[in-house]
Amino acid sequence: MNNLKILLHLPKRSGYIFVVLFFLSFFSFLSFSQEVFAADAPVEAAKEAASPGIELPQFEAGQPPATATQTAEGQPAAEAGTATAAVEEEEVGPVQYRAFFGIDSRVIVWIVSELHLMFAAFVLGVPIFAVIVEIVGFKGGDIKYDKMAKEFTKLLSAAFATTASLGGLLGFCLYGLYPEFMGHMTNVFAPTMYVYALMFFGEAFTLYGYYYSWEILKGTAFKKWFHIMLGVMLNLFGTGLMFITNSWATYMMSPAGVVPATGKLLSLSHAIYNPLWMPVNIHRLIANVCFGGFVVGAYAAVKFLGSKSEEEKAHYDWMGYVGNFIGVGALIPLPFAGYWLGREVYSTSPVMGNIMMGGAFSWTFIIQAILIGMLFIGVNYYLWLGMGRIRGSERYTKFFKYLIFVIFMCFAVWLTPHNLPLSGEERAMIGEQYHPFSKYFGVMAAKNAVVNLIILATFFSFLIYRRSNKGEMVPFSEQGKAGKIGIFSAVIFCLLMLVSYAISLNFVELEANVKVFVKPIICALYIQSFAICLAAFLTFKNKGKLGQALLFAVTACIAVLYFWYYGFQVMQKANLVLRYLSVTQVSIVMSCLIMNAIIDIFMFRKAKLVGGIEWGKMPVRSQYALLLLCVVIVILMGLMGFIRSGLRMDWHIYGILQDTSQGAYTPSLAYMGRIVGLIVALFLGLVAFVFWLAGLGDKKEKAKEHEYGEVTSSYED
Amino acid sequence: MAKKRSKFLMIWVITAVVCLFLFLKYASPKIFQVLMAKDHTMPTPSTLMMWYMIMGVLAGLVYATTSNQKFADFLGFLLPGGGPIIKILLQKMLFVGFPVLVGWFVYSWSIPGAASPVELRIQHPTLPQEFEKRENPFRQTDAETQRKCIEEGKILFQTYCRPCHGSKADGNGPFANSFRLRPINFQDPGTIATVVDNYLFWRIKEGGPGLPSESTPWDSAMPSWKDDLKDDEIWKIIMGEYDTAGVMPRQREKLE
Numbered sequence: 001m002n003n004l005k006i007l008l009h010l011p012k013r014s015g016y017i018f019v020v021l022f023f024l025s026f027f028s029f030l031s032f033s034q035e036v037f038a039a040d041a042p043v044e045a046a047k048e049a050a051s052p053g054i055e056l057p058q059f060e061a062g063q064p065p066a067t068a069t070q071t072a073e074g075q076p077a078a079e080a081g082t083a084t085a086a087v088e089e090e091e092v093g094p095v096q097y098r099a100f101f102g103i104d105s106r107v108i109v110w111i112v113s114e115l116h117l118m119f120a121a122f123v124l125g126v127p128i129f130a131v132i133v134e135i136v137g138f139k140g141g142d143i144k145y146d147k148m149a150k151e152f153t154k155l156l157s158a159a160f161a162t163t164a165s166l167g168g169l170l171g172f173c174l175y176g177l178y179p180e181f182m183g184h185m186t187n188v189f190a191p192t193m194y195v196y197a198l199m200f201f202g203e204a205f206t207l208y209g210y211y212y213s214w215e216i217l218k219g220t221a222f223k224k225w226f227h228i229m230l231g232v233m234l235n236l237f238g239t240g241l242m243f244i245t246n247s248w249a250t251y252m253m254s255p256a257g258v259v260p261a262t263g264k265l266l267s268l269s270h271a272i273y274n275p276l277w278m279p280v281n282i283h284r285l286i287a288n289v290c291f292g293g294f295v296v297g298a299y300a301a302v303k304f305l306g307s308k309s310e311e312e313k314a315h316y317d318w319m320g321y322v323g324n325f326i327g328v329g330a331l332i333p334l335p336f337a338g339y340w341l342g343r344e345v346y347s348t349s350p351v352m353g354n355i356m357m358g359g360a361f362s363w364t365f366i367i368q369a370i371l372i373g374m375l376f377i378g379v380n381y382y383l384w385l386g387m388g389r390i391r392g393s394e395r396y397t398k399f400f401k402y403l404i405f406v407i408f409m410c411f412a413v414w415l416t417p418h419n420l421p422l423s424g425e426e427r428a429m430i431g432e433q434y435h436p437f438s439k440y441f442g443v444m445a446a447k448n449a450v451v452n453l454i455i456l457a458t459f460f461s462f463l464i465y466r467r468s469n470k471g472e473m474v475p476f477s478e479q480g481k482a483g484k485i486g487i488f489s490a491v492i493f494c495l496l497m498l499v500s501y502a503i504s505l506n507f508v509e510l511e512a513n514v515k516v517f518v519k520p521i522i523c524a525l526y527i528q529s530f531a532i533c534l535a536a537f538l539t540f541k542n543k544g545k546l547g548q549a550l551l552f553a554v555t556a557c558i559a560v561l562y563f564w565y566y567g568f569q570v571m572q573k574a575n576l577v578l579r580y581l582s583v584t585q586v587s588i589v590m591s592c593l594i595m596n597a598i599i600d601i602f603m604f605r606k607a608k609l610v611g612g613i614e615w616g617k618m619p620v621r622s623q624y625a626l627l628l629l630c631v632v633i634v635i636l637m638g639l640m641g642f643i644r645s646g647l648r649m650d651w652h653i654y655g656i657l658q659d660t661s662q663g664a665y666t667p668s669l670a671y672m673g674r675i676v677g678l679i680v681a682l683f684l685g686l687v688a689f690v691f692w693l694a695g696l697g698d699k700k701e702k703a704k705e706h707e708y709g710e711v712t713s714s715y716e717d
Numbered sequence: 718m719a720k721k722r723s724k725f726l727m728i729w730v731i732t733a734v735v736c737l738f739l740f741l742k743y744a745s746p747k748i749f750q751v752l753m754a755k756d757h758t759m760p761t762p763s764t765l766m767m768w769y770m771i772m773g774v775l776a777g778l779v780y781a782t783t784s785n786q787k788f789a790d791f792l793g794f795l796l797p798g799g800g801p802i803i804k805i806l807l808q809k810m811l812f813v814g815f816p817v818l819v820g821w822f823v824y825s826w827s828i829p830g831a832a833s834p835v836e837l838r839i840q841h842p843t844l845p846q847e848f849e850k851r852e853n854p855f856r857q858t859d860a861e862t863q864r865k866c867i868e869e870g871k872i873l874f875q876t877y878c879r880p881c882h883g884s885k886a887d888g889n890g891p892f893a894n895s896f897r898l899r900p901i902n903f904q905d906p907g908t909i910a911t912v913v914d915n916y917l918f919w920r921i922k923e924g925g926p927g928l929p930s931e932s933t934p935w936d937s938a939m940p941s942w943k944d945d946l947k948d949d950e951i952w953k954i955i956m957g958e959y960d961t962a963g964v965m966p967r968q969r970e971k972l973e
Contacts, residue, residue: 349849350844350849350912350913350916350967351843351844351846351849354841354843354844354912354916355841355843357841358841358911358912359841359842359843360843362841377775377779381779381783384783384784385782385783385784388784388785397783397784400780400783401780404776404779404780405776408772408773408775408776411772412768412769412772415768416765416768418907420762420764420765421762421764421835422762422764422835423763423832423833423834423835424833424897425832425833426760426762426763426835427897427898428897429757429758429760430759430760430762431755431757431899432888432899432902433898433899433901433902434905434907435759435761435762435765436749436752436753436759437745437761437762437765438765439905439907442907443906443907443911514965568906569906571906571907571910571911572906572910572963572964572965573910573964573965574965575910575911575965575966575967575968576968619785619788621782649843655846
């Protein structure tokens with residue numbers, strides 16, 4: 001109960017955080033404005049002296065550490081000799097870095113940019129599913145979906161202003177504290193910045209239009225479709241904004257379209273479409289939905305914990321379920337997108353790849369593994385608890401222990417590092433570098449195998465959850481045309497995905513001795529295709545459950561067991577084949593998920609209901625599971641943000657513009673932990689405050705309704 | 718039967734956790750000794766032991782709380798009241814055993830000891846920029862020249878590297894036992910097969926003394942060969958080394 005009180009009072013406490021942030025932004029503005037007013041003339045003079053256009057100052061790779069003139073403003077030049085010369089140097093010399101009231105500039109930028117990113121992730125992720133939920137409500141005629149979509153959007157509009165404010169603060173910080181770096185970025189990306197600003201207007205107009213026209217655009221189908229179109233436009237603007245900013249961020253990691261030695265711009269399109277742009281776009285797009293889903297789930301959990309009526313509890317229980325469902329839906333493809341991004345990082349620079357997976361950042365990936373494991377456990381735990389509110393679920397609870405066993409075993413493998421922390425004595429006893437646990441569990445072949453098994457287990461949890469309420473089935477042969485068309489379409493889709501990839505693998509350009517290793521992969525794709533057809537055939541013969549079980553078994557055997565073993569072989573002999581192996585693994589697992597989900601939908605379509613779902617009848621610990629999921633995803637985003645940015649080591653723009661500031665070092669794990677912890681606390685505090693603000697209007701409306709009710713009843717009396 | 722078991726849920730969970738501990742502590746070192754044909758056991762490292770045990774306890778708690786009924790059964794075991802004599806006996810054992818266990822943990826953690834600290838290790842210290850762009854000049858030559866280089870490299874490997882790394886590049890050279898940390902087994906797919914060959918070029922050229930500060934704690938006894946071997950010789954050794962170990966270097970991928 002005390003915890004509940006603390007949670008409920010959280011919004012009040014976050015006011016202090018808001019005040020701190022306000023002061024931070026105020027001081028940042030002061031710092032920036034001082035520079036602007038004081039250094040206007042010299043900067044103008046320097047601009048005139050510099051060549052116009054897009055020719056940039058020379059940034060040599062391996063540039064020596066900055067001299068005193070470069071490191072910080074206001075410091076006398078070492079070679080100047082006299083005080084007068086120092087002053088002159090200070091006035092005319094370009095400023096490379098500025099300090100933030102004695103605080104490391106990088107930490108300030110780190111905190112502000114990460115907070116901005118977290119809010120932006122929420123603002124970009126939520127509209128995607130808000131519109132989908134609205135469409136579901138509209139097509140299905142269920143008003144509660146529409147109400148929930150509106151509630152999502154209410155949170156969105158409250159968070160949007162904070163995102164914009166943080167974005168402004170980030171811009172000020174970057175231009176104020178890293179003027180030379182931002183000069184380079186502006187020279188390369190100036191045209192995209194105008195597009196960004198225009199799209200921002202578009203997003204603001206569509207967002208507020210979408211929210212405030214909700215009630216107005218009700219009544220007719222045309223009006224509702226128009227409203228949905230506004231939501232779609234909002235998503236398009238939001239995604240466009242993200243893609244533009246992603247091009248700036250990824251350019252810093254894998255610059256393209258410029259002359260490396262001089263930084264001269266050759267092609268803006270190449271600078272935008274740099275090697276990491278699309279992998280980051282896809283990864284962030286999915287991660288934003290996942291992030292939004294879990295944050296909404298936590299919002300619903302807090303509301304559930306504070307609910308006073310059964311009706312309110314039922315509503316927020318359902319909302320929490322939807323948030324969790326969205327979060328887990330996006331979480332499943334996320335490791336695949338992450339793997340693609342990681343592989344492209346390695347392709348961009350083997351050094352960066354090694355730093356990431358085997359070098360200075362390898363331990364952050366162990367933390368990441370723990371967090372991802374917690375997400376999957378939290379999601380499954382919530383689903384299992386949720387089955388308690390469904391009559392008929394008792395038939396499936398026997399599977400829990402097996403699922404727990406599989407998931408925790410996979411988690412154990414997932415977080416086992418290749419390099420174990422060992423004491424000298426342990427090292428002497430083991431007698432070699434690798435303990436068998438780390439040798440066989442610590443490499444990517446094992447990690448890929450277990451993450452696929454976790455995904456399959458989570459999907460299985462979801463299947464038994466949705467079956468809990470369903471009783472006797474109608475035989476598939478009596479399901480009508482819809483079922484047959486549905487299954488047939490799924491088979492065609494999966495076969496297209498698997499067979500087309502298998503055929504394309506026949507034509508990959510590899511040396512003969514390496515290409516031999518592709519053949520088993522092609523074979524695996526054909527076996528899975530056959531299993532898909534067999535599952536469909538069994539479904540048509542009214543043995544859908546057997547078909548599903550068979551597909552699960554074949555998928556687990558190929559994608560988990562065989563590829564775990566084969567991954568070692570490929571690593572050893574033909575690492576170039578790894579990329580085809582991982583894509584095959586993903587395709588096989590995805591085909592299993594798609595096919596089994598479609599079979600399940602049509603198999604249980606007209607099944608008798610065993611009993612209803614008693615929304616609101618959830619144990620309190622399930623809501624804490626939702627809160628945990630939110631906290632974990634926020635920490636995960638903070639951590640991954642650090643990794644993505646930190647991989648550049650001491651470069652602003654990798655290989656082109658070196659970071660010569662005092663802060664150009666890779667932080668230790670402990671330091672990183674403290675800063676990421678602070679960011680997470682700030683974000684959660686701010687988001688609680690913003691949601692509290694968003695709820696103020698409701699309170700007023702409720703109070704009015706209450707007052708109106710009292711007055712009406714007194715008249716009636 | 719099912720009802721009887723649910724009343725003893727806490728005991729079942731504790732038993733499962735204890736079994737996990739016994740497996741990690743006693744069974745797995747023996748199993749790995751047999752499987753890997755070692756003349757000594759392979760004890761589970763303390764860090765892994767701790768992680769796996771935490772997960773075991775967590776798994777037990779998750780299972781015990783998946784439904785209100787299970788949770789009530791789990792905690793209900795501690796409540797006084799009726800039940801068979803075995804339950805009362807187990808309850809008393811639990812009430813005595815749990816504080817003793819906690820006390821033992823506290824005692825073993827706080828007792829002064831002389832064990833060396835557990836060290837975090839980084840597998841691949843950061844390759845310096847000047848080595849990133851280097852490419853093996855012999856990889857682009859015709860097959861005949863490459864074969865010749867591999868043969869030359871193998872001879873050089875046997876001359877300079879065999880004493881520590883072994884004639885089969887399996888880390889079993891005549892000097893291997895004299896190091897506190899044995900040389901790496903290059904046949905293991907998780908070692909040189911995971912890095913590009915210019916990474917090896919850097920490691921051979923600069924050796925242990927050339928490792929960057931961020932790679933510490935690191936106790937590589939690898940000498941620096943830059944004063945003894947020419948660059949061409951190092952490239953050939955790398956080719957010979959991969960061939961001897963029967964693995965391929967990680968190859969640069971084309972960007973999509």
